[in-house]
Amino acid sequence: MEKPYKILEWDTDFFNFNVAEIKKNILSDTSSRQNILESMVREEIKLAYYSSEKKLELELSPDFDVDLIIHRVPLERKIIDEFPIHRKISFYEEDYPDNSLIELAQLAGRQGRFGLDPKIAPEVCDEIFKNWIINSVNKKLATHTLVYKENSEIVGFATIDIKDGKGRTPLFAVKREYEGKGISFALMRAMESVLKREGCPIVVGGTQKLNEKALKVYKRYGLVPQKPEFIYHFWNKKL
Incomplete structure (x- = not known):
């Protein structure tokens, strides 16, 4: 079974603590959410990145501070x-x-x-x-x-x-x-x-949803906006 998150080697080495990336959208499944977060606590993950097409409630875990960092618009264009x-x-x-x-x-x-x-x-x-x-x-x-x-x-x-x-x-x-x-x-x-x-064949990018100036530039260039996503940082309260 594929693990719902992965330890990021470069980020972990830089920060000198465990940093992970959670699989996109997986925390929308409330039945498995707590097990995933408890597993990250056991592995002593201090910071985890997560992207989701759905907005999360920020008080979803007693173990993590959940911060909404960016509402991002992915962009794509065929070359x-x-x-x-x-x-x-x-x-x-x-x-x-x-x-x-x-x-x-x-x-x-x-x-x-x-x-x-x-x-x-x-x-x-x-x-x-x-x-x-x-x-x-x-x-x-x-x-x-x-x-x-x-x-x-x-x-x-x-x-x-x-x-x-x-x-x-x-x-x-x-x-x-x-x-x-x-x-x-x-x-x-x-x-x-x-x-x-x-x-x-394809170039991809992204910008903040509130950055209307950048969005106009990218659209004018031919980059097509995709479904917006919310980018979160999960910070372990105990580490």
């Missing part, structure tokens, strides 16, 4: 065309990210679920995403890293990861002062061209 890659976009080929790339990764992190979790300190969030971009450029967590440069400075970037025939961009950010200049579109087109060359 049809290969576009010329913008002349200011290139692959990041160094083994270690420079300071501007680290700062952009941290900017991306502050806007995501780790940055929005009040139980994760800002400096811890920044360290998570510093480690994330380090392990992206060395290809442990990403297939490619694309950067957009102005006068030799990285002002935008996107990491690309390919799994199960779908391409996604785990990290994506543009410097605030360069927003609205078409850099996001250029990076998305470049990412799609890279995926097309590698035989990947």
Whole structure:
């Protein structure tokens, strides 16, 4: 029988305590919910991530604080065309990210679920995403890293990861002062061209449901919204 959650090695190593991911939607089944949560207590899981198409009641367990972090809209688009890659976009080929790339990764992190979790300190969030971009450029967590440069400075970037025939961009950010200049579109087109060359037929992404500005940009680009999902963090009260 498949286990209803899995221990996440990278997250566990970083936080130095057990971190797990609960199988999507499984806690909607109230008959098995308590057994799953009790099993996580026995395994001393301090933090668990969970996504669900249904909203949970936040007082569902005496053992865990259940925090709704993001109401997320998954996005998907079939890749049809290969576009010329913008002349200011290139692959990041160094083994270690420079300071501007680290700062952009941290900017991306502050806007995501780790940055929005009040139980994760800002400096811890920044360290998570510093480690994330380090392990992206060395290809442990990403297939490619694309950067957009102005006068030799990285002002935008996107990491690309390919799994199960779908391409996604785990990290994506543009410097605030360069927003609205078409850099996001250029990076998305470049990412799609890279995926097309590698035989990947679908690109997926996501954004917060309340971020109407981002949703409009993605829709204009052709990404199709999927059924929204609620992202929760379960924090063990006893650890």
